[in-house]
Amino acid sequence: xxxxxxxxxxxxxxxxxxxxxxxxxxxxxxxxxxxxxxxxxxxxxxxxxxxxxxxxxxxxxxxxxxxxxxxxxxxxxxxxxxxxxxxxxxxxxxxxxxxxxxxxxxxxxxxxx
Numbered sequence: 001x002x003x004x005x006x007x008x009x010x011x012x013x014x015x016x017x018x019x020x021x022x023x024x025x026x027x028x029x030x031x032x033x034x035x036x037x038x039x040x041x042x043x044x045x046x047x048x049x050x051x052x053x054x055x056x057x058x059x060x061x062x063x064x065x066x067x068x069x070x071x072x073x074x075x076x077x078x079x080x081x082x083x084x085x086x087x088x089x090x091x092x093x094x095x096x097x098x099x100x101x102x103x104x105x106x107x108x109x110x111x112x113x
Contacts, residue, residue, distance in 0.1 A: 006030060008055075009037045016047030023055030026063030026091075034063065038070045042077075049074055052084040059091040064098050071103045082107055 007030035008023045018041035026034055041049050049070065053059070067083065074081040084107040085092040092108065095101050 007033050009033045011037050011040055013044060016045050017050060018042075018044065018046050018048070019050040019052060021052040021055065025058035026053075026056055026066075027058060027060045028062045031062040031066050034066050035069075038066065038073075042073065046077070046079055049079060049081045050084065051081070053091045054084055054086045054089075056085075056089070056091045059094050061098075064095065064100060067095075068100055068103065071100075074104075080105065084108075 006024050007026055010021045012019045012021075020034070020037045020041060022034060024030070038049075038051075051067065051070070071081050081104040083095070083101070083104055085095065087108045092106075095106070
């Protein structure tokens with residue numbers, strides 16, 4: 001398990017787009033927070049699910065599994081899922097190694113805040 005920042009999750013809705021912004025670490029001890037946010041996203045009129053991992057510094061297999069489960073649910077419902085990652089970041093490299101980015105649209109554009 002990583003040691004560092006706990007996970008911070010913020011959920012927003014804009015029309016049919018549900019956005020989940022994560023910052024910190026997604027691991028066994030924090031993955032439930034992400035899973036709860038994903039469940040929340042499916043309670044409304046979801047058209048698109050956007051998960052922003054640009055603030056994530058660590059991602060383990062439980063986090064990857066949570067993302068895959070969200071994609072499966074979107075796929076079953078005919079919805080689109082986008083995962084945003086920072087180019088060259090730990091989450092991007094781990095998702096690529098796991099071979100899962102091909103499941104959803106991966107946004108690696110850098111957005112200035």
